[in-house]
Amino acid sequence: MKIKNIAVAAFLLLSALEGNAQVQKQNKADKEYAHLAYIDAIDTYEKVANKGYKNEEMFQRLGNAYYFNGELVKAVKWYNELFEMNKEQEPEYLYRYAQTLKAVGEYAKADEILKAFHNKINSDKRGILFENNKNYLEQINVNSGRFEIKEAGINSTQTDYGSAFLDNKLVFASARDTGGIAKKKFKWTNKSFTNLYRAELAPDGTVGKPERFEKKINSKFNESTPVFTKDGKTMYFTRNNFLGGKRKRDDQRNTLLKLYKADFVNGKWTNIIELPFNSDQYSTAHPALSSDEKKLFFASDMPGTLGQSDLYSVTINGDNTFGKPENLGSAINTEGRETFPFISAENELYFASDGRPGLGGLDVYVSQMNSDGTFTTVQNVGAPVNGKQDDFAFIIDSKTRNGFFSSNREGGVGNDDIYKFAETRKLTCEQTLSGTIVDSENNAPLDNAKVVLLDEEFKTINEATTNADGTYSFKVDCNKKYHVRTIKENYETKEIPVTTKETAGKTEVAVPLEKRIKPIDVGTDLAKTLNIPIIYFDLDKSTITKQAAFELEKIIAVMQQYPKIKIDVRSHTDSRQTAKYNLDLSNRRAKSTMQWLIKSGINKNRLTGKGYGESQLVNKCADNVPCTEAEHQLNRRSEFIIVSME
Known part of the structure; x- marks a missing residue:
């Protein structure tokens, strides 16, 4: 087309111009769960936090638990702790913190936090027009006809x-x-x-x-x-x-x-x-x-x-x-x-x-x-x-x-x-924001979960309830920031930020929910139930670290909640050093863990323990097998197995 070539007299075209889930109390009389007991994760966190232990993820969860229920005065306590521990948080936490500060009359500080929030999101450029967009023909087809x-x-x-x-x-x-x-x-x-x-x-x-x-x-x-x-x-x-x-x-x-x-x-x-x-x-x-x-x-x-x-x-x-x-x-x-x-x-x-x-x-x-x-x-x-x-x-x-x-x-x-x-039909850019709410442990779909769609300023736009297959769906605008908040009884409330795609089509957001009311019984490993990191001993050490003490407080909280529970502490090492050395080290670790629990008020008759050395590795990292430090760390772990509840 001539009008888009660069030429002296051809014309403009010629000039390149053309051209809110609450804590659920256990109903001990519930016949369906007559033989099980439950742990309220948030209640456990709060008991640990009130003892003075500091953990960033714990403060986030505690703050969110109250914030999502509209209990801003309670939430500000934990957000204060969070930002005192680490001021560098995601923009969503800056926004929530500012709102809770206003709830207790601290407007000047709230304004400071809001300023930081805006600075963060303004510098976060998400909109690349089209990079690695393999389905552009499909998108154009949606707009055609x-x-x-x-x-x-x-x-x-x-x-x-x-x-x-x-x-x-x-x-x-x-x-x-x-x-x-x-x-x-x-x-x-x-x-x-x-x-x-x-x-x-x-x-x-x-x-x-x-x-x-x-x-x-x-x-x-x-x-x-x-x-x-x-x-x-x-x-x-x-x-x-x-x-x-x-x-x-x-x-x-x-x-x-x-x-x-x-x-x-x-x-x-x-x-x-x-x-x-x-x-x-x-x-x-x-x-x-x-x-x-x-x-x-x-x-x-x-x-x-x-x-x-x-x-x-x-x-x-x-x-x-x-x-x-x-x-x-x-x-x-x-x-x-x-x-x-x-x-x-x-x-x-x-x-x-x-x-x-x-x-x-x-x-x-x-x-x-x-x-x-x-x-x-x-x-x-x-x-x-x-x-x-x-x-x-x-x-x-x-x-x-x-x-x-x-x-x-x-x-x-x-x-x-x-x-x-x-x-014949006006062009609108519409996305279908959909997904499935599942149990994070077994990936099973969760029905009757409440899904709340919020805008960039966390104002509620729409709500939905998941179907039997755990699915939800909203009609939203293209290239816009939203938040998907999911609430389900006996599960921790979760919120996920999402930016929809630039062109018409689908944006899928699956949400795995973690059980907040967790069943326990004989054979349960409390380390897994309470999401205790499997690593908290340094290499060749059996000393209880500060982080280990924080995690062990969760065990104490459960044992105090259920005075008849008895625990077997099982300690494991990686394969480095000799088998005898590792067996001795794991025994020292098990003993050190039991002594810490006893010193913290747990009756010694409720505890047993043993070291297993390198005999029960969780991966391939046996003797003479090349492994990364991270792979070796997976084997340095402790288990807290419930052996009796009576």
């Missing part, structure tokens, strides 16, 4: 493109009757150019016979892509660098593209001036007006452009003055070409780009402009507007949802043709 298109009926055998609405008329660029010949390979010369034409738009959608636009606007060089104010009194358009009979060139002797403005006075277009941010050294082209007509959007390759051509906006001050052009940024622009912007009455930004995954050449994309100047996810409008060739210059009437676009697709009348369309 929303248009009925036809050839506009105004095309010539030459080039026709870049239309605009003016009252009940369509104004467009055409190379017809200009004396130039469009070669098959689009090798244009300075004698080939486009002028503006207009045609009546009938109520039934048909387009009348084209006629030349005013001679004052058309020159011996290229004119294209006009846009008009709603009152029809001002137009902006693109032309080669030619005004007042004078043609200007850049340092390489090329005649580039510029934006011009004209006024409609006494039935004539006059007062043609070039816009002040033009330059002889770079091109500006394809103007578009914001819906309030306070900003002008355009394409340019001016200094600061991210790619070959970018989209910019500039404030219209009035009295022929304008603000400083601003690049729309990486949310819109790529290393490729972004060009032909159009702003609908609903503040939709349509534009053409070859820098995004598409169907071929320039594709038409759309993004909703927010009131703060930001943009929503850019979406490909899909087929049949987009195809294998170049598709661009998309305009739409927001009331009728009818419009026009240009394309050099096969089967056209000329080189580039104008097509009309009727949009």
Whole structure:
């Protein structure tokens, strides 16, 4: 397509511009569990914490347990402990901490935490447009089939493109009757150019016979892509660098593209001036007006452009003055070409780009402009507007949802043709956020679990209850941050952050829940039930470390809750050193553990213990087998087996 090649006289297209789960009390009379006992994990943590032990994960869980139930005054105690222990927490904890601080009247401190929260999330860039997106064709297919298109009926055998609405008329660029010949390979010369034409738009959608636009606007060089104010009194358009009979060139002797403005006075277009941010050294082209007509959007390759051509906006001050052009940024622009912007009455930004995954050449994309100047996810409008060739210059009437676009697709009348369309279904970017809630121990699906969908500021949006197969589903927006909070009786409440994908489709989030009310019986290993790390002895040591003491407090809490429980302490080592040395070491560790428990108030008659050395390894790391330190550590463990509950 000629209009996207870099050439001296060809036109803008030629200039690379185209172109709340609560703690459950055990019901000891419950017949279904008559022979079992249960441990409340949160209650156990709190008993341990109240003895002065500090553990980051424990404080997180305790704070969350109260926060999710709305008990902010209780939660602040544990969040205070958490941040005193480690100020570097995930953004979610900063937000929760600030809210709990406000609950106790500490507003100044809460503001400090909120500031830190915002700083953290603002620096967390998650939105890469498209990296390793293998299913882009599938995503485009979701957006396709929303248009009925036809050839506009105004095309010539030459080039026709870049239309605009003016009252009940369509104004467009055409190379017809200009004396130039469009070669098959689009090798244009300075004698080939486009002028503006207009045609009546009938109520039934048909387009009348084209006629030349005013001679004052058309020159011996290229004119294209006009846009008009709603009152029809001002137009902006693109032309080669030619005004007042004078043609200007850049340092390489090329005649580039510029934006011009004209006024409609006494039935004539006059007062043609070039816009002040033009330059002889770079091109500006394809103007578009914001819906309030306070900003002008355009394409340019001016200094600061991210790619070959970018989209910019500039404030219209009035009295022929304008603000400083601003690049729309990486949310819109790529290393490729972004060009032909159009702003609908609903503040939709349509534009053409070859820098995004598409169907071929320039594709038409759309993004909703927010009131703060930001943009929503850019979406490909899909087929049949987009195809294998170049598709661009998309305009739409927001009331009728009818419009026009240009394309050099096969089967056209000329080189580039104008097509009309009727949009049968508006484009929305919707994701299905779904998943399965399962038991973390056995991966069994959990039914009747409450799933709460929250926004980025933790405000509840929707709620659901899992089906018999443990599944849930929500309809959400694309490329947006959410939190999925899951609540299930006898399980710990869990919350997972999620950012939905940029394009329509599915985002799956499975949530494994850990039992909070855990059954115990003879044979239960309390180390596994209480999630006690299997490693808390240093290499060749049998001394109870500070971390080991924290973990052993959990054992004490359970034994105090059930005074008749008897425990067998079993100690294991890795395979390094001799078998005799390891057996002796494990016996010392078992004895050291029992002595610590007895010293902490557990009757010695409730404890037995033995060392097993390296005789019960949990992996391959036997003598002379190469293993990592982490693999060896898995074998240095203690087990706390319930041998009696009576």
